[in-house]
Every structure is written in structure tokens, then in C-alpha cells.
Amino acid sequence: MSTPKLTAESANKVRGLLAGIPQQASGDRRRTISVRSSAVTIDCPAWCTDPHAETYRSLEDVSHRGDQIFMTVPTYNGPTEKALIAYISQWPFAGDRATAVPHMVVETVNDGDCVELNDSEGIALSDQMVTHAAAFRSMALTVSNAQPKPQPAEGCRVARCDGYFHGEDTCSHVLGKLPMGEGAIDVELVSEQGGPVQAAVFSMDVPCDDNLLKTSDPAELTALAAKFRAFADTIDRAAVELGGQA
Structure with a gap:
């Protein structure tokens, strides 16, 4: 008895059946x-x-x-x-x-x-949870905006100035830092050489040609995004305090 030959049409049917069999998950x-x-x-x-x-x-x-x-x-x-x-x-x-x-x-x-x-x-x-988090953040900012605006101490132009740079005729107050590897990104209110109070977002520790993050791990990107969102709240607070000192 001769062995039946597998035609192209039959081969395609077999491949289709094999494709439908559940395989071990990747x-x-x-x-x-x-x-x-x-x-x-x-x-x-x-x-x-x-x-x-x-x-x-x-x-x-x-x-x-x-x-x-x-x-x-x-x-x-x-x-x-x-x-x-x-x-x-x-x-x-x-x-x-x-x-x-x-x-x-x-x-x-x-x-x-x-x-x-x-x-x-x-x-x-x-x-x-995302909707609740947005409403929660909005509520926290409402509370922040309702707080009495801090007033500079006598002889200072920036509220909560620590006096560290008074010798350079500069008042400053760091509101927050975002750690980045060996350095950090800062946000502060500053008045230099008797000038107006300004908000500054800067870094003296992170080289400009360095990557803030370089990764193949999506979780690391998600964690960095969360840090930036929290840091954005600090920048929002800087805007509120800057407006209160105008």
C-alpha cells in the first residue's frame, strides 16, 4: 500500500490546525x-x-x-x-x-x-484610581493656594530665606529637589543683587550632556515619570509663592 502524498492544500490545512493548538505562553x-x-x-x-x-x-x-x-x-x-x-x-x-x-x-x-x-x-x-488621584491632587493644590502667603523676614526679599548668600546681596529659598543619579534638579525662589524675586529651576550637578535616564526597562521610565509628577507639584507651589511675593 503506497503512502499518500501530502498536497500543498493538505499541508496548509495541517498548519492551520497546528496554529490553533494552545502553546505554552512565551x-x-x-x-x-x-x-x-x-x-x-x-x-x-x-x-x-x-x-x-x-x-x-x-x-x-x-x-x-x-x-x-x-x-x-x-x-x-x-x-x-x-x-x-x-x-x-x-x-x-x-x-x-x-x-x-x-x-x-x-x-x-x-x-x-x-x-x-x-x-x-x-x-x-x-x-x-487615576480619576481619584487627579481630584486628590486638585484638592491638595486648593488647600495650598488657600494658605497664608509667607512674608519675607526683615531685611530679606524672599520668604524663608536662610540668609546663606546675604554676603552676595542675594536671598534664596530652595523649595525642593529632584534627585537624578549623582546630582539633582532644584527649584528655588531667588533675588540676586537686589533684583526682583524669581523662580529658578536648575541643576549644577547634572551635566547637560548626560542622560537623565537611559534604560530598556519600562518600569524605570514609569518611576521617573512619577518623580517628575511629584516635582511638578513643587514647581506649582513655587508659582503660588512667587505670586504671593509680587
Whole structure:
């Protein structure tokens, strides 16, 4: 009996069927774990940072867990507390369709009570957080603008001047710094040689031909953007104080 030949049309059909078979996700690793002292090999997703070092009682107890993120908030009694704690989780063998796939686990406050969110629910919550953060920032700026404007001390032209440059007939007050590697970017109010009070954003430590950041890591860019947003608040405060000294 002769072997049938694979025509081009048949080959294309086979390729199409193979393409439809789920493949191991890119970046997944094969990990050997211990279940009741027996070695079992499982797929471990790239985002999982759990070392899986324990001995599991059953395969249903095996879960994947990513790094935890959170923000810190002040409390009435003084020390800060974690809030909006979140991480990625997956229980591939527990038999629950909702948790068998990657999902988010969120604790509103650090009390152990959590909610599990799928991708669309997580995105919806993050959109609410962005809106809330913008309203929160606007409220903080309203409070800042409502504060009594600081007045320069006698003999000074800039409020809260430390007098360090009085010998050069200059008054100045640094409102904030943005650390950048070995140096920093400063924002200050200054009056030089009896001139008008001005706001200055400058750096004497970061060379002009150096990159403020050069990276292939998106997380580092996100962290830098957050620093710049916080520094923008300081520049806004400089505008408020400069207006109050006009």
C-alpha cells in the first residue's frame, strides 16, 4: 500500500490546525515542585516570583503569585500603613474557572480581606484610581493656594530665606529637589543683587550632556515619570509663592 502524498492544500490545512493548538505562553518556565514528597513538573508563568519551595499537600494547593505592589498612607496614630495592595495570582489546578487563569488580587487596606479581579475589572479600577488621584491632587493644590502667603523676614526679599548668600546681596529659598543619579534638579525662589524675586529651576550637578535616564526597562521610565509628577507639584507651589511675593 503506497503512502499518500501530502498536497500543498493538505499541508496548509495541517498548519492551520497546528496554529490553533494552545502553546505554552512565551516566557513560561518548567518548574519541578514537591507534592506529598513526590517531584512534579509544572509550567510556571514568567510573572510568578513564588519560589515554590514548600511541599504541597495536593496539586490543588499549588498557586502562582507575582510581586506585590502597594502605596503607603499616613494614619491617625503616626506610622504609615499599606493600602491598595495588589498582585497577580493564579490557581491552575484548584478547579475554579475564575482563578484558574491569571487574575488580580486586591486588598483595599492591609487587613487580609481581598477581592479577586479579572483583567477588565482591574483596568476599570485603575481608571477610577487615576480619576481619584487627579481630584486628590486638585484638592491638595486648593488647600495650598488657600494658605497664608509667607512674608519675607526683615531685611530679606524672599520668604524663608536662610540668609546663606546675604554676603552676595542675594536671598534664596530652595523649595525642593529632584534627585537624578549623582546630582539633582532644584527649584528655588531667588533675588540676586537686589533684583526682583524669581523662580529658578536648575541643576549644577547634572551635566547637560548626560542622560537623565537611559534604560530598556519600562518600569524605570514609569518611576521617573512619577518623580517628575511629584516635582511638578513643587514647581506649582513655587508659582503660588512667587505670586504671593509680587
